[in-house]
Amino acid sequence: MTKTRASGRTVGGLRTLFLQAPAVTLLLLWMIVPLGMTLWFSFQYYNLLMPDMAGFAGVENYQYLLTDPALWKAMGNTLLLVGWVLAITVIGGTLLAVLFQQDFAGRGIARVLAISPFFVMPTVSALVWKNMMMHPSNGVLSWLFESVGLPALDWFSALPLTSIVIIVAWQWLPFALLILLTAMQSLDEDQVEAARMDGAGPVAIFFFITLPHLKRAISVVIMIEMIFLLTIFAEIFVTTSGGPGLATTNLAYLIYIRALLDFDVGTASAGGVIAIILANIVAIFLVRMVAKNLED
Template identity: 95%
Template sequence: MNKTRASGRTVGGLRTLSLQAPAVTLLLLWMVIPLGMTLWFSFQRYNLLMPGMTGFAGLENYQYLFSDPALWAAMGNTLQLVGWVLAITVVGGTLLAVLFQQEFAGRGIARVLAISPFFVMPTVSALVWKNMMMHPSNGVLSWVAETFGFQAVDWFSSLPLTSIVIIVAWQWLPFALLILLTAMQSLDEDQVEAARMDGAGPVAIFFFITLPHLKRAISVVIMIEMIFLLTIFAEIFVTTSGGPGLATTNLAYLIYIRALLDFDVGTASAGGVIAIILANIVAIFLVRMVAKNLED
């Protein structure tokens, strides 16, 4: 009897593996082939403008990148962009989640309107902010500034990186709100009511009950957002094209410049490898952070 059951489980397991094998194989090929080609090109002299210069380059592409001030400027801009957007979305998302958890007239409509910017495509969002909100002559922000007697600001010239941070944060704030508001639904109202009866005010309830309850959800928001924020491209391409100078050039946009503007595939591939290593370091750190919060 036991042998029959074991045999049945074995046959069932083999059938399951046979059904999963094509999808798993396709996924591995989808990942391994581009990664392998990127690694191979990163060690080659391959510039489309100089087809005669080919061959194995060793570490020349990496040496060139690490000696290029543009790489360090791009990495600095990337860290600033990720850090500021995370700070704005996590803090703003937490406060908005607490606000939208309260009962008020039109709460359902307000929730839908607050979450809707997340579903706008990045290119469309960037165009709206560039031409309708931050335009130095006809933008809404310029009209507001002039209404109150202030001088209009040319955002993309005088505050380029801040402009990108505002646009990206506007896109990702609804995502943080959605996750944190969902987590708020499981908050024990009896615990909150008991705290109120003991004399706790709104601030004490927020810091000692609400915030600890949202700790895991905040960790998830940080992990997911950081992975995507490392690859921000469309907002920069549409609004500033990495400028003025290198003021808004992040690592993803620098790779684009090297590959599709300078046609230097070898250097661009080396930059891609650096980006992959950086993303994996961040991912390992975030996974450990989330796992630690889940164990608490």
Template identity: 95%
Template sequence: MNKKRASGRTVGGLRTLSLQAPAVTLLLLWMIVPLGMTLWFSFQHYNLLMPSMTGFAGVENYEYLLTDPALWRSMINTLLLVGWVLTITVVGGTLLAVLFQQEFAGRGIARVLAISPFFIMPTVSALVWKNMMMHPSNGVLAWLFESVGLPAVDWFSALPLTSIVIIVAWQWLPFALLILLTAMQSLDEDQVEAARMDGAGPLAIFFFITLPHLRRAISVVIMIEMIFLLTIFAEIFVTTSGGPGLATTNLAYLIYIRALLDFDVGTASAGGVIAIILANIVAIFLVRMVAKNLED
């Protein structure tokens, strides 16, 4: 009987493995082939403008990138962009989640309108902000400034990185609001009411009850947003094209410049490998942070 059961388990396991094998194989090929090609080209002389220059480059592409001031400027811009957007979306999302948790007329409509920007495509969002909101002559912000006697601001020339932060934060604030508002639904109202009866004010309830309750949700928001914010491209491409100079060039846009404007595939591949390493370092840190919060 035991032999039959063991045999049955073995046959069932083989059948399950045979069903899973095609999907797992396809997934591995989908991940490994592009990564392998990127690693290969990062060690090659491969410039489409100079087809005669080929062969093994060793670490020359990496040396060139690591000694290029543009790389370090783009990494600083990437960190500034990610840091400011995370600050705005987490703080703003938390405050809006607390606000939309309260009862008021039209709350359902207000929630839908607040979450709607997240469903707009990044390219469309960037075009709307560039041509309708931040235009120095015909934009809504220019009209508002002029209506109170202030001069209009040429956002993408005077404050280029700030402009990108505003656009990206506007896109991702609804995502943070959605996650945090969902977490607010599980807040124990009896605990809040008991705190009010004990004399706790709104600030005390917010800092000692609401924020600790939202800690896990905030960790999830930070993890998901940071992974996507490291690869911001469309907003920069549509509005500033990385300029003026390198003022808004992040790591993703620098790789685009090297690959599709300079046609230097080898250097661009080396930049891609550096971006992969940076993303994995960030992912490891975030996963540990989220796991620690989940354990608590």
């Protein structure tokens, strides 16, 4: 009887592996082939403008990139962009989640309107902000400034990185709001009411009940947003093209410059490998942080 059961489990396991094999193989090819090609080209001389200059480059592409001030400027811009957007979306999303949890007239419509920007495509969002909101002559923000006696501001020249932060934060704030508002639904109202009866005010309830309850959801928001924010491209491409100079060039846009403007595939591939390493370091850190919060 034991042998029969063991045999049945073996046959069932083999059948399961056989059915899963095509999907797993396709997934591995989809991941490994681009990664392998990126690694290969990162060690090659491969410039489309100089086809005769080809061959094994060793680590020269990495040496050139790591000694290029543009790389460190791009990495600094990337960290600033990610850090400021995370701060705005997490803090703003938490406050808005608390607000929209309250009962007021038109709450359903307000929730839909607040979440809607997340479904706008990045290119469209960037165009709207560039031509309708931040335009120095015809923008809404310029009109508001002039209406209170302040001079109009050319956002993408005077505050280029700040402008990108505002656009990206406007897109990702609804995502944080959606996750945190969903988490608010499971908050025990009896606990909140008991705190009120004990004399706790709104501020105390927020810091000692609401915020600890949202800790896991905030960790998830930070993890998901940071992974996507490391690859911000469309907003920069549409609005500033990485300028003025390198003021808004992040790591993703620097790779684009090297690959499709300078036609240096080898150096761009080396930049891609550096970006992969950076993303994995961030992912490991964030996964551990989320796992720790889930265990608490």
